[in-house]
Amino acid sequence: MFAFIVRRIAQAIIVMLIISFIGFAIKQSFGDPVREITGVSVSAAEREKIRDELGLNDPFMVQFGRFMQGAVKGDIGRSFFYKKSALDVILSKAPATLELVMCSALIIVIFSVPLGIYSAIRPKALFSRFVMGGSIVGVSIPVFLTAILMIYVFSVELHWLPSYGRGETVNLGGWRTGFLTLDGWEHLIMPSIALSSIMLPLFIRLIRSEMMEVLENDYIKYAWAKGLMPKRVWIVHAFKNTLLPVITVGGVQLGTMIAFTILTETVFQWQGMGFMFIEAVERGDAPLMVAYLMVVGLIFVVVNTVVDVIYGLVNPQVRITGQK
Amino acid sequence: MKTRSRWQRFKESYFLHDFLHDKVALTSFCILAVLLFMGFAAPLVAPFNPYDAHNIDIMNAEIPPSWLPGGDTTFLLGTDAQGRDLFSTMLYGMRVSLIIGIGAVCLQAFLGIMVGLVAGFMGKRVESILMRVADVQLSFSTYMVAIFISAIFQAMFGVAKYEEIAVPLLILVIGFAEWPQYARTVRASVLAEKKKEYVEAAKVIGLSQKRIMWRHVLPNTLSPVFVISTIQVANAIMSEAALSFVGLGMPVTQPSLGSLINVGFEYIFSGSWWITMFPGIVLVLLILVINLLGDWLRDFLNPKLYKG
Amino acid sequence: MQPLLDVKNLSVEFALRQGPLEAVKNVSFSLNKGERLGLVGESGAGKSVTGFSIINLISKPGYISNGSIMFEGQDLAKMPFDKMRGVRGNRISMIFQDPMMTLNPVLTIGTQMIETVMAHMDVTRKEAEEIALEKLRKVYIPSPRKRLAQYPHEFSGGMRQRIVIAISLLTDPSLIIADEPTTALDVTIQAEIMDLLLELCETDNMGLILITHDLAVVSEVTQRIAVMYAGGIVETGSTRQVTETPGHPYTQGLIAALPQSGAAGDRLTQIPGAMPSLMNMPAGCPFNPRCQHCTDICKQELPTLKENKSGILVACHHADKV
Numbered sequence: 001m002f003a004f005i006v007r008r009i010a011q012a013i014i015v016m017l018i019i020s021f022i023g024f025a026i027k028q029s030f031g032d033p034v035r036e037i038t039g040v041s042v043s044a045a046e047r048e049k050i051r052d053e054l055g056l057n058d059p060f061m062v063q064f065g066r067f068m069q070g071a072v073k074g075d076i077g078r079s080f081f082y083k084k085s086a087l088d089v090i091l092s093k094a095p096a097t098l099e100l101v102m103c104s105a106l107i108i109v110i111f112s113v114p115l116g117i118y119s120a121i122r123p124k125a126l127f128s129r130f131v132m133g134g135s136i137v138g139v140s141i142p143v144f145l146t147a148i149l150m151i152y153v154f155s156v157e158l159h160w161l162p163s164y165g166r167g168e169t170v171n172l173g174g175w176r177t178g179f180l181t182l183d184g185w186e187h188l189i190m191p192s193i194a195l196s197s198i199m200l201p202l203f204i205r206l207i208r209s210e211m212m213e214v215l216e217n218d219y220i221k222y223a224w225a226k227g228l229m230p231k232r233v234w235i236v237h238a239f240k241n242t243l244l245p246v247i248t249v250g251g252v253q254l255g256t257m258i259a260f261t262i263l264t265e266t267v268f269q270w271q272g273m274g275f276m277f278i279e280a281v282e283r284g285d286a287p288l289m290v291a292y293l294m295v296v297g298l299i300f301v302v303v304n305t306v307v308d309v310i311y312g313l314v315n316p317q318v319r320i321t322g323q324k
Numbered sequence: 325m326k327t328r329s330r331w332q333r334f335k336e337s338y339f340l341h342d343f344l345h346d347k348v349a350l351t352s353f354c355i356l357a358v359l360l361f362m363g364f365a366a367p368l369v370a371p372f373n374p375y376d377a378h379n380i381d382i383m384n385a386e387i388p389p390s391w392l393p394g395g396d397t398t399f400l401l402g403t404d405a406q407g408r409d410l411f412s413t414m415l416y417g418m419r420v421s422l423i424i425g426i427g428a429v430c431l432q433a434f435l436g437i438m439v440g441l442v443a444g445f446m447g448k449r450v451e452s453i454l455m456r457v458a459d460v461q462l463s464f465s466t467y468m469v470a471i472f473i474s475a476i477f478q479a480m481f482g483v484a485k486y487e488e489i490a491v492p493l494l495i496l497v498i499g500f501a502e503w504p505q506y507a508r509t510v511r512a513s514v515l516a517e518k519k520k521e522y523v524e525a526a527k528v529i530g531l532s533q534k535r536i537m538w539r540h541v542l543p544n545t546l547s548p549v550f551v552i553s554t555i556q557v558a559n560a561i562m563s564e565a566a567l568s569f570v571g572l573g574m575p576v577t578q579p580s581l582g583s584l585i586n587v588g589f590e591y592i593f594s595g596s597w598w599i600t601m602f603p604g605i606v607l608v609l610l611i612l613v614i615n616l617l618g619d620w621l622r623d624f625l626n627p628k629l630y631k632g
Numbered sequence: 633m634q635p636l637l638d639v640k641n642l643s644v645e646f647a648l649r650q651g652p653l654e655a656v657k658n659v660s661f662s663l664n665k666g667e668r669l670g671l672v673g674e675s676g677a678g679k680s681v682t683g684f685s686i687i688n689l690i691s692k693p694g695y696i697s698n699g700s701i702m703f704e705g706q707d708l709a710k711m712p713f714d715k716m717r718g719v720r721g722n723r724i725s726m727i728f729q730d731p732m733m734t735l736n737p738v739l740t741i742g743t744q745m746i747e748t749v750m751a752h753m754d755v756t757r758k759e760a761e762e763i764a765l766e767k768l769r770k771v772y773i774p775s776p777r778k779r780l781a782q783y784p785h786e787f788s789g790g791m792r793q794r795i796v797i798a799i800s801l802l803t804d805p806s807l808i809i810a811d812e813p814t815t816a817l818d819v820t821i822q823a824e825i826m827d828l829l830l831e832l833c834e835t836d837n838m839g840l841i842l843i844t845h846d847l848a849v850v851s852e853v854t855q856r857i858a859v860m861y862a863g864g865i866v867e868t869g870s871t872r873q874v875t876e877t878p879g880h881p882y883t884q885g886l887i888a889a890l891p892q893s894g895a896a897g898d899r900l901t902q903i904p905g906a907m908p909s910l911m912n913m914p915a916g917c918p919f920n921p922r923c924q925h926c927t928d929i930c931k932q933e934l935p936t937l938k939e940n941k942s943g944i945l946v947a948c949h950h951a952d953k954v
Contacts, residue, residue, distance in 0.1 A: 011456075015460055026476055029480070136612070136615055136616060136619065137608075137612060139615065140558070140608055140611040140612035140615050141608050141611075142562055142565055142566060142569075142582075142607065142608075142611075143566075144565075144566065144569045144585070145585065145604045145607065145608065148585070148589055148592065148600055148604070149601075149604070151592065152592045152597055152600075152601075156592055156593060156595070156597075163593075217733065218728055218729075218730065218733035218734050219733060219734055219735060219736040219737070221689065221691070221728075222726070222728055222734040222735075222736075223736070224689055224720065225687060225689055225720055225721060225725075225726040225728075226720065226721035226725075226747075226748045226751065226799065227717045227718065227719070227720035227721030227722050227748070227751050227752060228717075228721070228747060228748070228751050229717070229751060232747065232751070236739070236747075237736050237739070240736075240738050240739070241736070241737070241738055244738075251463070252462060252463050252465070253465075255463055255464050255465035255468060256465035256466075256467060256468075258465070258468065259465045259467035259468040259471060260467065262471060262570060263566055263569065263570060266569070266570050267589070277475075278570050278571070281475045281478060281479065281571075281572065282571065284479055286479055289475060289476075289479065293472060296468065297464070300463060300464050300465075300468075304463045
């Protein structure tokens with residue numbers, strides 16, 4: 001098991017290195033940091049001198065090494081627009097995105113597990129057919145369209161819920177949270193439902209199909225032959241086996257969810273990292289874009305590594321032999 | 325006895341029988357056929373040409389659908405914010421969405437099948453590296469990859485130039501973002517096929533690797549490829565719409581369904597819901613019928629798809 | 633004396649799109665307390681379906697379409713689910729074919745044993761664990777306490793089947809149904825497992841229904857035999873009589889095909905043809921296309937079980953000639 005974890009972490013580091021390299025390459029190909037510092041009025045010779053001083057004429061790999069040194073310390077460039085450290089900008093936006101993702105993930109887990117299990121054990125029931133029908137419609141509606149539809153119905157027509165922003169937030173030691181005010185919650189409802197709207201049906205379908213496959217196994221038939229309670233057969237024997245593939249796919253889907261925050265945050269002007277990224281693209285703020293790439297890359301890599309390790313913990317076969 | 329024609333055999337197959345007896349599949353297919361026709365024949369079907377400035381009068385902006393008060397019978401579904409006939413604009417938009425969706429899937433399939441075949445056949449080092457790359461890219465979610473690549477392209481080319489070459493660029497971006505799906509599926513079925521006796525037999529009679537790969541193994545991997553292709557078209561159309569919605573896709577001057585929804589969005593606050601809703605409905609309908617057909621196809625062919 | 637199990641006119645159908653398909657036809661047999669019966673036949677003959685129908689656990693879309701299964705005074709065929717649950721794994725235990733597949737890979741052996749005890753007996757966890765340990769010792773699993781915490785993949789195939797047997801003993805059932813219990817195991821371990829099963833049945837006076845295609849195994853373990861062909865029983869009687877003087881041409885073929893039945897160097901005999909699929913049964917006796925004694929009546933009328941001259945029940949029109 002230990003060897004397994006070490007190997008996964010080594011892989012994660014390699015992936016992170018590649019992401020940093022891509023980020024650095026992008027940064028190199030845009031904009032001239034010297035012009036940014038000096039303005040246009042400085043002569044070419046002087047600019048060249050500054051380039052030398054800043055080490056911008058060093059070989060590519062040397063500069064990359066320097067970039068990595070900075071990155072490890074948390075320096076991944078300065079935003080053109082905000083005129084401050086890109087990492088600080090991102091960190092100030094992160095709580096908004098994380099709160100949104102947390103709420104959506106909660107919605108997804110609370111609804112997908114019982115609905116998925118039910119429609120797997122009673123595939124022919126009317127309610128299951130309804131759930132399955134609803135879920136295929138669900139996966140066919142883009143997140144931003146769900147968001148727009150909700151805004152139109154609940155904000156424009158009914159005036160029930162606010163259509164944009166995070167509302168009133170409370171600063172908890174640098175973490176601006178919307179969880180502590182009623183206004184914050186009201187603002188959170190629609191964005192989190194919109195964000196979960198496409199993943200929820202995906203997870204219901206995933207759980208259902210995995211569970212149905214598991215139910216075909218001999219050990220389920222054997223569990224029935226042992227005379228166990230139906231609940232125990234479904235939850236302990238079947239669902240526990242369903243969990244493994246669901247965790248693996250779930251890890252991948254978390255990445256998709258972060259991508260969808262870009263869409264959701266754009267619609268609701270939710271002041272999170274995704275909205276910031278789209279603004280950075282529109283403003284041509286390359287350092288901030290690259291910083292976002294690296295931070296999101298790090299999140300993905302960490303999540304996937306953790307998921308793999310959890311998978312190893314849940315699956316006794318991996319736990320003992322140390323390999324998949 | 326003369327062998328029956330291909331068409332006759334098809335007519336008697338389970339495939340057609342099952343298809344004709346599945347109401348959902350049949351209805352989906354009909355709707356899809358209509359949408360495809362309307363999309364590709366947009367210049368012939370649409371009452372106006374939205375690309376033609378002569379047809380556009382800003383005074384006509386935001387006219388509601390014809391059946392609502394204030395509606396104009398010339399514009400069946402009303403007009404958008406620039407005074408273009410919404411119905412025509414939508415048809416042209418659907419054409420753009422379809423071209424990008426199908427184009428991107430062709431590219432994905434090409435890349436993915438190549439990688440999958442090579443990985444499945446070469447085995448060992450090459451395989452583990454290629455599949456690791458596919459896994460990593462997949463773990464970053466195709467949307468994320470597509471958004472990043474197009475953001476970089478836009479920053480590189482500048483907005484004006486980007487909009488000019490948006491169609492091929494989007495095909496490239498979405499095509500590149502989703503190849504791992506194909507690669508994994510193809511590799512899985514190549515591995516399954518390789519174990520079968522006919523490949524062993526082909527080797528024994530001395531056929532070359534290449535020939536075995538192209539003539540024997542590839543055709544047998546096509547059924548899962550076929551199944552994921554339908555779903556992938558829906559995904560590609562959805563990706564394009566998402567990119568266009570955040571302003572990384574098609575420009576307003578040459579709108580796709582996604583960019584129509586995007587420009588219409590701000591007008592729902594003033595009550596002009598139709599500019600967003602009609603393209604939205606068409607987009608959902610298009611994706612839904614493709615997904616339903618894909619579902620049916622998957623249930624029917626039931627290939628072992630690579631999961632996870 | 634009332635038999636432990638009395639199956640009468642049991643029919644099992646599978647609801648397919650083309651209409652119901654009869655997989656088991658009008659099967660009757662009975663079993664006394666502590667008696668061991670072998671259900672023999674080729675794969676597809678309906679013997680597994682018969683076995684599973686006793687505890688009403690036929691895979692969908694199969695169902696019991698007719699007949700009764702009297703067990704300890706109750707009809708299992710008409711028993712509601714909740715009561716049936718109390719019988720399964722409690723009064724009647726099952727042993728499945730492949731021990732690799734029957735044990736749940738993500739649960740420890742202990743969990744899988746204790747849950748069975750607790751589903752049927754009013755005991756504490758601790759007591760249930762003691763019962764599990766006792767049964768593991770009974771099937772000769774070394775250091776059972778340590779083993780309880782382990783997962784199925786940490787055991788060899790033979791060990792796993794021992795554990796499955798231990799699980800089937802947990803509630804001291806009066807009947808064990810074993811469906812090809814040794815087919816998936818190594819040849820060297822097969823005899824070991826069979827001996828263990830026989831020993832346990834004898835010491836505890838348990839009834840056993842052994843479902844297998846292997847006549848040699850059946851003849852060693854069971855007292856009575858029922859040979860199945862294409863969904864019906866074609867011959868039944870005491871194991872000794874049936875193996876020594878088989879009455880049905882099919883059984884004769886089966887025994888002649890056993891490797892040890894001829895002298896060394898002889899060619900193995902085989903029954904020509906294959907069992908007809910349930911979809912297109914021949915009219916009359918289902919064995920008629922493969923039978924060398926086939927006459928016109930065989931192609932028209934389904935023979936019923938009748939006692940032949942040596943006292944075996946045989947379903948053959950020519951039972952007295954062959």
